[in-house]
Amino acid sequence: MQDVQSSHDPRNVPIDQVGVSDLRYPISVLDRAQGKQHTVARLTMSVNLPHHFKGTHMSRFIEVLNKHRGEVTMNTIPAMLTDLRQVLQAESARVEVTFPYFLERTAPVSQAKALMDYDCTFVGEANGGTEDFMLGVRVPVTSLCPCSKEISDYGAHNQRGQVSMQVRGTRGVDGRPALIWIEELVEIAEQSASAPVYPLLKRPDERHVTMQAYDHPQFVEDIVRDVAVRLQDDVRVGWFCVEVVNQESIHNHSAFARIEWNR
Secondary structure: OOOOOOOEOOOOOOEEEEEEEEEEEEEEEEEOOOEEEEEEEEEEEEEEEOOOEOOOOHHHHHHHHHHOOOEOOOOOHHHHHHHHHHHOOOOEEEEEEEEEEEEEEEOOOOOOEEEEEEEEEEEEEEEOOEEEEEEEEEEEEEEEOHHHHHHOOOOOOEEEEEEEEEEEEOEOOOOOEOOOOHHHHHHHHHHHOOEEOOOOOOHHHHHHHHHHHHHOOOOHHHHHHHHHHHHHOOOOEEEEEEEEEEEOOOOOOEEEEEEEEEO
């Protein structure tokens, strides 16, 4: 049968990225406590397309993914990128994997346990002899306004915030990026906020969390700086981008702060 995709394109315009998106697929990722965790990811897979090709072969993306259908981590994504470049005759390839990651959380007083989900992302890129891997995690937190606490006769307004972190690990002598656990980034975000967010709280827990937040007021600027300091102190982190968004409870807008840093 005629291979239309490989036919010549007279426009001589290269395409930076072409591929498949919104592809759902079951994967397993590294879990610090359990070894592996099974989840369902949404994937975007792409390659560059030279100017002389009319199109790429979309079915080959699925074939490569099916070949690597087991564990998806910073250790296995490079092999997937290599296969994409070879099979699709491309110079560069990119894979973005977005998935929910679940952790069992324990309430601070009642010790009640329940699962909580965190939005996570793996991004891998290969271009010539250069490879890149980035881990992203978004963590919900509680923040309490220091200004509100200072000027009010009683109480202070608080809000739920989102701490979004993207990190690249420093590379060792073997060329691989350092392993950074999802759980570690969750802990950093929660330690930098006024209080964590829990999936299940009884009344004694609510009292504890409310007072914890009141005792640890944090501006959005405080949270993003505290996260940055903790990441800078970790020698495994070579680059990061942190953004904190507070969904204001007494304003019709959100407040945000962002820091990007390279070692």
